[in-house]
Amino acid sequence: MAHQTVGQAGLPDDPRAAVTEPSPSCPVEITLAALRGRWTTLLVRELLRGERTFSELRDALPALSDKVLSDRLAQLTEAGVLDRERRSGWPPRTCYRLTPQGRRLGPVLQALWDWGAERL
């Protein structure tokens, strides 16, 4: 439903692409904001493989500090990309999984991958 007004024409000619300065409401900016920052795409890739706890993510990305991991998980949760589920009991565990919106980032990452792969 996003493009019924432009058909096959694509983005450059979409009337809503007429902005003349960066705007947080531009769809492209929204997506880039969700993926912004170091480590973010690696985290999404990890979660595309399945749900993970905080420590599983830390183990999967050993060079990522707790602070940045926590920051990125908050950013992605805020962006609607993933859910957190706190499990009661001991030791405390929090499990993260992609939302349906988050799973739709798969094709986006694939598009980014494909373009970059052609340059190698």
Place this chain on the structure above:
Amino acid sequence: MAHQTVGQAGLPDDPRAAVTEPSPSCPVEITLAALRGRWTTLLVRELLRGERTFSELRDALPALSDKVLSDRLAQLTEAGVLDRERRSGWPPRTCYRLTPQGRRLGPVLQALWDWGAERL
């Protein structure tokens, strides 16, 4: 040809996606590096519509300073996204146009647009 080893499986299971920290040689990072920074996607969008001179770009994006415009054009040229053509004579003009690689950013921006548009 980028994915013959993974068929339809897609990125998360590609063996080359096994990196555990951000790497400049990761295809996703290459693409994000090309698009990095404020104004970059707007410049690419503008050039997807056709070639532009420095001042045409400045007129299209009035809030963009000369310095940043110059920085972005250099970054995109370095990334192989666009070519510059200096025209001799007076006044001096430099024309920018997308390379074939640069034109292939169209589908990438479209993927970014589509994901962001669903969130509105």
Place this chain on the structure above:
DNA sequence: CTGAATCCCTGCCGATACTG
């Protein structure tokens, strides 16, 4: 175990001024 708070350092980007 899962984070939040703090500190510091670096790089981005905007403004301004200047050159071929």
Place this chain on the structure above:
DNA sequence: CAGTATCGGCAGGGATTCAG
């Protein structure tokens, strides 16, 4: 016209420490 040089403010992100 098409840039480059310089400076300053601010946000990103790493290390460390503290808390629920």
